Amino acid sequence: MLNHQQIPEGHAFVEPRDVETARGLIAAAESLDIDPAVVKTQQGGYLAPVEVVEAWEGGDDTVVTTADDLATGGADGEEGDERPSKSSDKQSWVDFAKTQGYDEAEDLTKSQLIERYGATE
Numbered sequence: 235m236l237n238h239q240q241i242p243e244g245h246a247f248v249e250p251r252d253v254e255t256a257r258g259l260i261a262a263a264e265s266l267d268i269d270p271a272v273v274k275t276q277q278g279g280y281l282a283p284v285e286v287v288e289a290w291e292g293g294d295d296t297v298v299t300t301a302d303d304l305a306t307g308g309a310d311g312e313e314g315d316e317r318p319s320k321s322s323d324k325q326s327w328v329d330f331a332k333t334q335g336y337d338e339a340e341d342l343t344k345s346q347l348i349e350r351y352g353a354t355e
Contacts, residue, residue: 249279262290
């Protein structure tokens with residue numbers, strides 16, 4: 235999974251990774267006359283340019299995350315909880331992930347959460 239340091243500027247990570255999301259993002263790219271190959275499959279979702287994501291109307295379960303969202307605490311533009319350190323317990327990571335809109339965080343291991351969101355030192 236990507237963490238905030240791996241989401242390139244101008245791109246977004248889109249969840250879930252399913253056929254509906256893939257087709258929607260590819261159709262959005264084509265509607266903008268952008269090569270659909272810009273939509274890249276990742277573990278758990280897709281990486282696509284922000285303009286493609288904004289052109290697509292995702293479903294109710296869609297979660298869109300940019301590097302800026304993670305760095306500032308959330309996609310809603312408000313200051314979020316501070317990212318836990320690597321030494322924090324798993325529950326701290328689960329709580330942080332939930333503030334980022336990831337309700338299934340309890341299903342991930344602490345290592346997966348750290349990989350997904352990056353850690354403060």
